[in-house]
Each structure stands twice: as C-alpha cells, then as structure tokens.
Amino acid sequence: MTEVLARYHEIALKGGNRPFFVDRLVQNLRRACADLGDVHVRAIQGRLSLVLPEDVPWERVRERIASVFGVANFSRVHEVPRDLPALEQAAVEAVRPLSFASFRVTTKRSDKSFPRSSVEIDRAVGAAIHVATGVRVDLERPELTLFVEVLRDRICFSFEKEPGPGGFPVGSSGRVLALLSGGIDSPVAAWRLMKRGCTVVFAHFHAFPLQDHTTIDKTRELARRLTRWQLRSRLLLVPFGPVQQTIVATAPAPLRVVLYRRFMVRIAEALAVRKKAKALVTGESVGQVASQTLDNMSVIDEAARGPVLRPLVGMDKEEITVQARRIGTFEISTLPDQDCCQLFVPRHPATSAKLAEVRDAERALDVDALVRAAIAGTEEETFRFP
Ligand code: ATP
Ligand code: MG
Numbered sequence: 001m002t003e004v005l006a007r008y009h010e011i012a013l014k015g016g017n018r019p020f021f022v023d024r025l026v027q028n029l030r031r032a033c034a035d036l037g038d039v040h041v042r043a044i045q046g047r048l049s050l051v052l053p054e055d056v057p058w059e060r061v062r063e064r065i066a067s068v069f070g071v072a073n074f075s076r077v078h079e080v081p082r083d084l085p086a087l088e089q090a091a092v093e094a095v096r097p098l099s100f101a102s103f104r105v106t107t108k109r110s111d112k113s114f115p116r117s118s119v120e121i122d123r124a125v126g127a128a129i130h131v132a133t134g135v136r137v138d139l140e141r142p143e144l145t146l147f148v149e150v151l152r153d154r155i156c157f158s159f160e161k162e163p164g165p166g167g168f169p170v171g172s173s174g175r176v177l178a179l180l181s182g183g184i185d186s187p188v189a190a191w192r193l194m195k196r197g198c199t200v201v202f203a204h205f206h207a208f209p210l211q212d213h214t215t216i217d218k219t220r221e222l223a224r225r226l227t228r229w230q231l232r233s234r235l236l237l238v239p240f241g242p243v244q245q246t247i248v249a250t251a252p253a254p255l256r257v258v259l260y261r262r263f264m265v266r267i268a269e270a271l272a273v274r275k276k277a278k279a280l281v282t283g284e285s286v287g288q289v290a291s292q293t294l295d296n297m298s299v300i301d302e303a304a305r306g307p308v309l310r311p312l313v314g315m316d317k318e319e320i321t322v323q324a325r326r327i328g329t330f331e332i333s334t335l336p337d338q339d340c341c342q343l344f345v346p347r348h349p350a351t352s353a354k355l356a357e358v359r360d361a362e363r364a365l366d367v368d369a370l371v372r373a374a375i376a377g378t379e380e381e382t383f384r385f386p
Contacts (some may be wrong), residue, residue: 032231033065066164079108084116084215092128095156100170103145171197180222184317184321192311201234220235224383227385234275234383235381240374244340244343247361257345258349268280
C-alpha cells in the first residue's frame with residue numbers, strides 16, 4: 001500500500017461551508033485515480049488521505065493528483081504509531097538508503113494533545129538521524145527535509161512536498177459556458193475558471209462546411225486535454241456559417257467582426273440557459289486584436305444579458321502562452337487551422353464600432369431566427385478522464 005496525504009489551503013478558509021468543498025475534493029480525487037486500482041480516499045483532520053496499491057508507479061499517481069484543483073500540496077507518507085522512539089527509528093531507517101549532505105526536520109502537530117512540542121520532535125528526530133548517519137543539520141538550505149505530521153491516531157512523515165494546482169475543486173462553484181476557439185487564449189481562460197471550482201461547458205463556433213473541419217478537430221483535442229483537469233466535459237459544436245453568410249450579405253464590412261461576436265454571445269447565452277450555466281467565459285484580453293478594444297467589448301457585451309467573464313483581461317500574450325504550455329494546450333492551439341472568425345473578415349475591421357450603427361445593421365437581420373437555427377444545429381460531445 002502507498003499512502004498519500006494531500007493538503008488544501010484556500011478551502012480551509014471556508015468556515016461552515018468547508019465540508020461541502022472537502023466532499024467535492026474527495027470525490028474528484030477518487031475520480032482522478034479511478035483507473036489506478038483499488039484506491040481509498042477519505043478526509044482526515046484537515047487533510048485527505050489516499051491509499052493506493054503499492055505497484056502503481058509514483059509518476060502516474062503524482063501526475064493525477066497534481067491536476068486535481070483544490071489540492072495545495074501532497075506527499076507520499078510513511079506512518080508510525082504515536083510514539084517518539086518509534087518515529088526516530090523509522091525515520092533513521094527511511095533515510096539510510098538516501099544520499100544527502102544536509103537535512104532538517106519540520107514537524108507539524110495537527111493534534112496538539114501530543115505530549116511533545118513540534119520543536120522537541122524536530123530536535124529528537126534530527127539528533128537520531130545525525131547520530132545514525134553523521135550528516136549535518138542545515139535549517140536554512142537543507143538538501144533533504146523530513147516533514148513530520150502528528151495526527152490524532154498516528155504520525156506520518158515524508159521527504160517531499162509536491163505542489164498541487166491550488167484553487168477549488170471543480171464542481172464546487174457552479175457551471176459556466178466557455179467560448180472555446182482553436183486559439184491559445186480561450187483554453188487558458190476556461191482552465192482559470194476550472195481552477196476557481198467551476199464546471200466548464202465548452203462551446204465552439206465553426207463554419208463547416210464553408211471551411212474545413214480543422215478547428216473542430218483542434219477544439220476536440222483541446223476539450224480532451226482540458227478534461228484531464230475537470231474529469232468530465234461537454235463540448236457544444238455550433239454551426240456558425242449561416243449566421244456569417246447572412247451578416248456578410250447585409251451588414252457593412254467593417255462591422256462584421258463585432259456582429260459575429262454579438263451573435264456568438266447571444267447563441268452562447270441561449271445554450272448556457274439550457275446547460276444551467278450562469279456566465280460566459282472568453283479568452284479576450286484588452287487591446288489584443290481589433291475586436292478586443294474597450295469600445296468593441298462594450299458593444300459586444302450589450303448583446304449579453306448575463307455576465308461575460310474574461311479571466312485573461314489583464315494578461316499579455318507572453319503570460320498567457322506560459323500558462324498554455326503549463327496546462328498542456330499550447331501544442332494543440334498552435335496547429336494550423338481555419339477559424340470561422342477568419343471567414344469574410346474585412347481588411348480594416350472597426351476598432352470602435354458605434355452601438356447605433358451595429359443596431360442599425362442588426363435591424364436588417366432576423367436575429368431570433370438565426371439564433372434558433374444555430375441552436376437547433378448544435379451537436380454535443382462528451383469527454384471523460386481517465
Ligand atoms: P483565442 O486565442 O482564444 O482564439 P484570440 O486572441 O484569437 O483568442 P479572438 O479571435 O478575438 O481572439 O477571440 C476572442 C474570444 O472569442 C476567444 O478567446 C474565444 O473565447 C471567443 N471565440 C473566438 N472565436 C471563437 C470560435 N470560433 N468559437 C468559440 N469561441 C470563439
Ligand atoms: Mg482566435
């Protein structure tokens with residue numbers, strides 16, 4: 001058996017709601033490790049304990065837990081009874097095969113009824129290791145740190161603290177609908193909402209068969225990759241070509257991009273209602289392209305009834321790219337594609353569209369019918385991990 005203790009931070013501040021978040025986290029950890037054999041997850045004294053079969057490679061376990069939002073950090077632990085000499089002996093045995101030039105012991109008592117203080121435990125275990133190995137203690141820059149946790153019924157110790165992704169467990173903050181293009185930004189935006197505990201439904205607008213299906217394929221891959229972080233996903237594929245053709249046939253060319261966006265927002269909101277999502281999410285960031293000026297954003301938002309969340313609004317491309325690489329979407333996003341927004345785009349799109357002009361242009365369109373037709377043609381796919 002291998003035991004892992006996972007710890008959370010932000011959830012701990014939740015007061016009376018804490019059990020709700022912890023239950024979610026337990027469920028998500030169970031799901032994330034569901035294919036690793038007989039895995040037991042339970043909440044214990046401000047932590048989570050995962051017990052897994054010994055033969056599962058640590059790499060696999062680590063990768064899984066490192067993608068479960070809500071986990072602040074985690075470690076593989078050894079356990080001993082609540083007895084200081086037993087701890088000293090086990091610690092000495094555990095460090096013997098390791099090579100290190102300096103070390104320290106860091107104790108945390110989650111059960112303060114233990115008769116020895118944290119500092120006393122640090123000193124006693126440190127002395128035992130020093131005597132057995134001759135290695136010196138270095139409190140500032142130790143090569144090896146032995147983390148000791150005194151629990152109510154036993155003592156656990158470990159040599160590593162792996163970082164978790166932090167945030168809140170997916171499913172604890174409600175549902176949102178993310179507009180997922182094949183680009184770099186929107187997958188990162190979706191991921192940021194997952195990290196805040198939202199379940200993210202993806203919606204992708206495509207112009208198939210006016211264009212090929214490369215963006216559809218890419219978006220599927222992105223949805224699959226992002227599902228590692230939320231374990232279950234739905235992708236809505238919305239036919240957008242007819243809307244674009246109608247706009248191109250009737251509206252002034254410089255307004256096309258803003259009109260496309262207003263229609264995306266309307267259709268996405270109608271889908272959000274059906275999926276019980278409470279907000280839209282986009283990958284926009286101020287000033288990045290013509291449609292993302294403040295003027296245009298406000299004209300686009302005017303078509304929305306509910307909130308449009310833009311988690312990347314203050315980030316620059318470089319920062320977004322770093323995140324995209326970290327979460328594993330960058331390589332997919334940079335594959336070549338034919339995005340529907342490139343279809344019939346004028347050479348000089350308006351950077352500050354006037355609401356009155358946009359509304360004028362929309363008067364020539366049967367907005368409701370276009371929205372209804374797009375929704376009727378929407379297809380849904382589901383993804384699961386593992
Ligand atoms: P991204 O890298 O996310 O594609 P971008 O820098 O290309 O963003 P835009 O093309 O202006 O910027 O798109 C802004 C946002 O609008 C995207 O982040 C996405 O949320 C949404 N969006 C754009 N095109 C589509 C699409 N075809 N399907 C779904 N959402 C889209
Ligand atoms: Mg794009």
